[in-house]
Amino acid sequence: MLITPGKLLSQLHTPEDLRKLDSSLLPQVSQELRQYIIDLVSVYGGHFGSSLGVVELTVALHYVFNTPEDQLVWDVGHQAYGHKILTGRRDNFYTNRLYGGISGFPKRKESPYDSFGVGHSSTSISAALGMAVGARLGGAQNQQSIAIIGDGAMTGGMAFEAMNHAGALNNTNLLIILNDNCMSIDPNVGALKEYLTDITTSHTYNRVKEEVWNLLGKMSQFGKNAREIVSRVEDGLKATLLRQSNLFESLNLRYFGPIDGHDVDHLVHVLNDLKNIPGPKLLHCVTVKGKGFAPAEKDQTKWHSPGKFDKITGEIFKKVYDQPQPPKYQDVFGNTLVELAEQNEKIVGVTPAMPSGSSLNIMMKAMPDRAFDVGIAEQHAVTFSAGMATQGSVVYCNIYSTFMQRAYDQVVHDVCIQELPVIFCLDRAGFAGADGPTHHGAYDIAYMRCIPNMVISAPMNEQELRNLMYTAQLTETQKSKKAFTIRYPRGEGVMPQWKTPFEKIEIGKGRKVRAGDDVAILTIGHIGNYAVKSCHILELEGISAAHYDLRFVKPLDEALLHEVFQKFDKVITVEDGCLPGGMGSAVLEFMAENGYHAQVKRLGIPDRIVEHGEQLELHRECGFDPEGIARTAREMMTTPAIAL
Ligand SMILES: Cc1ncc(C[n+]2csc(CCOP(=O)(O)OP(=O)(O)O)c2C)c(N)n1
Ligand SMILES: CC(=O)[C@@H](O)[C@H](O)COP(=O)(O)O
Numbered sequence: 001m002l003i004t005p006g007k008l009l010s011q012l013h014t015p016e017d018l019r020k021l022d023s024s025l026l027p028q029v030s031q032e033l034r035q036y037i038i039d040l041v042s043v044y045g046g047h048f049g050s051s052l053g054v055v056e057l058t059v060a061l062h063y064v065f066n067t068p069e070d071q072l073v074w075d076v077g078h079q080a081y082g083h084k085i086l087t088g089r090r091d092n093f094y095t096n097r098l099y100g101g102i103s104g105f106p107k108r109k110e111s112p113y114d115s116f117g118v119g120h121s122s123t124s125i126s127a128a129l130g131m132a133v134g135a136r137l138g139g140a141q142n143q144q145s146i147a148i149i150g151d152g153a154m155t156g157g158m159a160f161e162a163m164n165h166a167g168a169l170n171n172t173n174l175l176i177i178l179n180d181n182c183m184s185i186d187p188n189v190g191a192l193k194e195y196l197t198d199i200t201t202s203h204t205y206n207r208v209k210e211e212v213w214n215l216l217g218k219m220s221q222f223g224k225n226a227r228e229i230v231s232r233v234e235d236g237l238k239a240t241l242l243r244q245s246n247l248f249e250s251l252n253l254r255y256f257g258p259i260d261g262h263d264v265d266h267l268v269h270v271l272n273d274l275k276n277i278p279g280p281k282l283l284h285c286v287t288v289k290g291k292g293f294a295p296a297e298k299d300q301t302k303w304h305s306p307g308k309f310d311k312i313t314g315e316i317f318k319k320v321y322d323q324p325q326p327p328k329y330q331d332v333f334g335n336t337l338v339e340l341a342e343q344n345e346k347i348v349g350v351t352p353a354m355p356s357g358s359s360l361n362i363m364m365k366a367m368p369d370r371a372f373d374v375g376i377a378e379q380h381a382v383t384f385s386a387g388m389a390t391q392g393s394v395v396y397c398n399i400y401s402t403f404m405q406r407a408y409d410q411v412v413h414d415v416c417i418q419e420l421p422v423i424f425c426l427d428r429a430g431f432a433g434a435d436g437p438t439h440h441g442a443y444d445i446a447y448m449r450c451i452p453n454m455v456i457s458a459p460m461n462e463q464e465l466r467n468l469m470y471t472a473q474l475t476e477t478q479k480s481k482k483a484f485t486i487r488y489p490r491g492e493g494v495m496p497q498w499k500t501p502f503e504k505i506e507i508g509k510g511r512k513v514r515a516g517d518d519v520a521i522l523t524i525g526h527i528g529n530y531a532v533k534s535c536h537i538l539e540l541e542g543i544s545a546a547h548y549d550l551r552f553v554k555p556l557d558e559a560l561l562h563e564v565f566q567k568f569d570k571v572i573t574v575e576d577g578c579l580p581g582g583m584g585s586a587v588l589e590f591m592a593e594n595g596y597h598a599q600v601k602r603l604g605i606p607d608r609i610v611e612h613g614e615q616l617e618l619h620r621e622c623g624f625d626p627e628g629i630a631r632t633a634r635e636m637m638t639t640p641a642i643a644l
């Protein structure tokens with residue numbers, strides 16, 4: 001579908017074009033940019049509310065700063081659609097997040113305007129500070145480095161590590177723009193949020209602030225004396241209001257704001273002034289997530305990433321089925337946790353800022369005292385869980401596989417070395433899909449497998465997820481003092497009737513899904529459902545494939561593996577995870593250690609960056625979709641048998 005940009009926007013091919021416009025036209029550019037984002041996302045899907053909230057900021061930043069020489073670092077990057085459209089990607093934005101198309105996040109390979117690749121939260125201040133220092137050391141004295149970070153991302157520890165460092169580098173030109181819309185994906189949480197609300201709404205503060213801005217507004221008249229004026233203003237501020245202490249000021253960052261982040265004229269004015277103020281500084285902008293699209297302003301969580309929708313009625317399109325459909329794994333997790341917690345009062349749940357995405361929000365609603373959203377703070381989430389476990393709590397700490405990468409040391413140091421039986425539910429394990437490589441849950445099997453005191457499991461369906469969750473909280477399991485990882489993918493399972501009675505699963509025990517004679521296919525987790533299809537394809541071709549669902553990567557079911565290697569000389573392993581160090585590697589280790597000989601083909605995520613696309617497209621690209629698995633088996637049939 002052809003989506004045409006507005007009259008002004010259609011003439012803007014690069015920020016250079018924007019900078020040639022008279023500033024009086026910027027409100028119209030903003031309005032057309034907002035409309036274009038609405039038009040595009042309604043048809044093609046993607047992140048939505050966050051980009052609408054920074055339209056004016058985006059226009060003002062590219063207008064005032066000399067991008068791409070000046071460096072803009074968008075934190076997370078899900079709000080950067082306007083930036084992409086203004087920086088040469090307007091005409092192929094319709095490929096956003098599609099296989100082979102442009103990325104939904106800023107990406108260095110994609111454009112010189114994307115100064116830093118993002119996707120995970122809270123990296124922008126560190127990166128921009130590094131750029132500022134690097135530029136200074138490289139002699140680019142006038143280059144500006146700007147981090148644009150949301151109030152949610154600001155809750156991440158890295159943001160504070162970076163501000164702590166920045167505050168000690170007075171000679172570094174860093175501008176941090178705090179885009180405060182009082183929302184993460186779900187409502188933002190924690191004391192920082194309360195603090196930001198306080199300084200945004202405090203009457204005293206705002207009165208003094210007005211005076212400050214009146215003075216700053218006159219700065220251009222003062223030319224070289226601007227610095228002196230700013231420091232006089234600062235002294236005044238500190239002497240009065242900020243004696244109560246401003247968090248950012250106390251970190252030695254000059255704090256400006258709060259200002260209205262939707263007033264593009266004022267933003268341009270303020271940013272021009274800030275350009276002339278050296279050293280590390282922070283501008284606090286107040287914005288509305290979903291600005292300009294009423295349904296998105298009203299239900300900001302739903303419209304964070306709504307999928308396709310009718311831009312007139314605001315109806316979000318959902319597929320309609322005439323049969324009951326399997327639930328999403330995340331919902332099986334959320335509902336099952338409440339069921340278990342009703343029976344076991346020691347159970348608690350933890351999520352780092354993903355209540356809706358993980359469905360822990362079901363427990364947060366049902367048992368608000370026992371379910372915790374800790375903010376975008378994966379490291380804290382793990383160690384907080386460990387702390388609760390020392391007191392006998394049975395903790396389900398739910399973290400997307402990709403975000404758990406943040407908390408690796410905490411898993412080793414605070415959980416496994418201390419023999420604390422925390423239960424890790426790793427959602428979005430395997431290919432995440434349209435979010436792409438920053439979000440693929442590719443590495444968890446490999447990074448968890450090498451840690452002692454760790455059980456690693458993956459359900460092939462809803463029933464297995466429920467039973468693994470049930471098994472993990474049993475007293476005898478908890479007494480084993482091992483962490484218990486359960487990984488499962490984004491999306492739906494396979495069982496519409498998912499609410500099965502709980503059954504204990506023996507830890508380290510796999511199962512034979514199908515008997516066969518010619519080749520054995522070993523799978524872990526949901527991807528095993530592809531192997532079921534592959535076996536049917538092969539059967540039609542006269543190839544008899546056996547299928548084993550390992551269920552556990554650690555401990556491995558050694559009895560099952562002895563059975564496999566004693567019977568088969570052709571073995572295929574399939575996992576929705578990286579090949580180096582993954583389940584297939586574990587099987588090879590077993591084979592070598594036990595002196596077996598067999599032809600083993602490992603299928604999984606190869607040792608390269610796999611881009612974005614639908615999950616099935618990516619599985620196909622990597623050769624482990626149903627046909628890819630069948631093809632591998634077929635090819636193996638043509639090689640001579642190995643003496644076992
Ligand atoms: C390390 C990490 N944890 C979690 C996420 C998931 N996530 C993406 S955006 C987001 C909320 C960000 O809130 P904020 O920075 O305020 O931006 P807004 O969406 O409000 O514009 C979260 C939790 C992530 N990208 N990275
Ligand atoms: C930008 C970001 O990190 C999240 O918005 C992420 O895209 C959510 O992914 P899910 O849609 O899988 O919950």
Ligand SMILES: [Mg+2]
Binds near residue numbers: 179183
């Ligand atoms: Mg926010």
